[in-house]
Amino acid sequence: MESGNHLPHVEPTEEQEPDNLGFGFPVFLMSESVVFLSFFVTYTILRLTNKPWFPPGVDGLDVTRGAINTLVLVTSSGAIILAEKALHRGEMKLFRLLWLATISLGIVFLFGQAAEWAGMPFGLDAGSAGGTFFLLTGFHGLHVFTGVCLLLYMYWRSLQPHNFDGGHEGVTAIALFWHFVDVIWIILFILLYLWPVN
């Protein structure tokens, strides 16, 4: 396909797809957020009705570690916003750089999460505190992992010639997903880490 040609020679469904993606993907995220909502509600009810919350000998989660992870994820959200802006300005090199920065921060977050899991004084089966902690962070981590995979795929696509001639809908959707994962984490951080122990 010629880059100067504004009539895309693609299948009709693909010609409609980007526009549909811009509508359908936020709809999907709305739906996805309800799964998290169901976990958050369960956590909140259990936490309100169980005292003491943590297993014996544990006096809360490592807030510092959680805060560092939060900072990493929020920074990556900022990086992806800048990446999108660079793309709209047509600065592909800067876009790739910022996109890679987002990927790196996502991977750093996952490593931080893994380290926290490894050093956890209680396990999955430690009553409600154990179950909710590992379920929420695990399900969120799965989303971060999915996000990193999507980001890598889009990075690979950005290296293809004429890739973004048809529009940036894929980039927009992935960026939206990344922000979604970020917002979920902030709620999770407040509920899990900042909720006073007693």
Add this chain to the structure above:
Amino acid sequence: MTNQPTASVPFQRPWHDYLKFSTDHKVIGIQYLLMSFCFFLVAGLLAMIIRAELLTPQLDVVDRSLYNGLFTLHGTIMIFLWIFPANVGLANYLIPLMIGAKDVAFPVLNAIAFWLMPVVGVLLIGSFFLPTGAAQAGWWSYPPVSIQNPSGNFINGEFLWLLAVATSGVSSIMGGVNFVTTVWKLRAPGLTLLKMPVYVWTILSAQILQLFCLPALTGGAVMLLFDLSFGTTFFDPFNQGNPIIYQHLFWFYSHPAVYVMALPAFGVFSEILPVFARKPLFGYKTVAISSFLIAIQGTFVWVHHMFTSATPNWMRMFFMASTMLIAVPTGIKVLAWTATVWRGSLRLKTPMLFCLGGILMFLFAGITGIMLASAPFDLHVNNTYFVVGHFHYVVFGTVTMAIYGAIYFWFPKMTGRMYNEAWGKLHFALTFIGANLNFFPMHPIGLQGMLRRISSYDPEYTAWNVVASLGAFLLGMSTLPFIANMVASAFQGRRVGNNPWNSLGLEWTTPSPPPEENFEVIPTITVEPYGYDRPVDLTTEVTT
């Protein structure tokens, strides 16, 4: 035989195309219908074993744990593999045709969503062959019963049940995103929301409801799976857990699920009645918007399933009132259908019979529903056959009847051929009589206190149970003329033109069966649907 007003020709596919992966919404729609009907037969067979057991008060056909598996899987398969996918199949076939689109918004996603469903079927039916047997906790799968796992096996019936429900949920969410985007984005020029057929409105409402509520069940199912298999205690009352939370998560979806099932049926009634009464749908806009009202209100009624689950009184009162309010939009619809038929020139063809029968049974279901919405009454009949009777009037008497009616009505569209009318009427008679014989007796024995989900009962309930069982066997038999009729007609039925019913629906303006991309020219819509009182065509074609 065929008369072709348009230039394009009908597109007949070879039958084996329906066994292959395809992204054409019309193929996927028929695949859904064929697959879900097979599961309908399986779940119906389970129901007939249940009814055979209940012919006599003693336990004599199956043992208790198998009986538990039978009613659990009967409910699960009927809901997740018959009513949902059958509705999705119809919607897949019809929505793009009704809104003047070439296909759905995400054809590949659509195909993947379909091919997940056989996996669900294999998981559910396969669980009968496990050493532990199938899931036994009922289709709600309430903890703590569902997380006991007495066998100790990691792969047990409940485990497969949860995987199946989660897979079905993924498929439904894909479908939901697809339908909502399709209706929102791909409407033909001029087709504003208040010019859409009511069927499209009901599908849109139902799918929005599904997108918003289903993830709660997914979350609940994930936690239940962890409780069952990985040692967490979310719902374990002996270890800081709370089983009531699961009930809330389950019903937060599974009550709206009833509307996800019933709304398309309302849409089918609204499509078929005007055609066979030759009158416009009475109060079209009100009926359309009431679909949306049902979806919104349906989100706030779920606790009526939990009046006996240690629910505080203020909550009981709120949900009692909100449940009764649902009668308003549904009542609007029934009134509109009645007014549509009123003094029309009725043609009592099979689709019309199924719709009239379905509306009649829906009225009955609605009345028992209002009774059950009343908390004091509900406390009395909780977990009795009265509840079972009520929801079978909904899911069979209303939804399944509507699906049957829809299959007959759009059969000429899908195949270009006409079914056999006499066999269709026989099918209707057997179905209607069988269903009422089967499900009506559940109300009196429920009021007398016969509990659901039991395999042996007090002899005083025998008479009504015999009637119900005979009805069930009749219902089983009723599928035979249907299957024979459909198979024979699909291959050898009389060829009819594009629009044998003289319907004004947009889907009838294309050849039957429609070609690859449905429309020669994308139509422009200028008027409201159901204009059976004016002698003009619904669409004016764009000159290209």
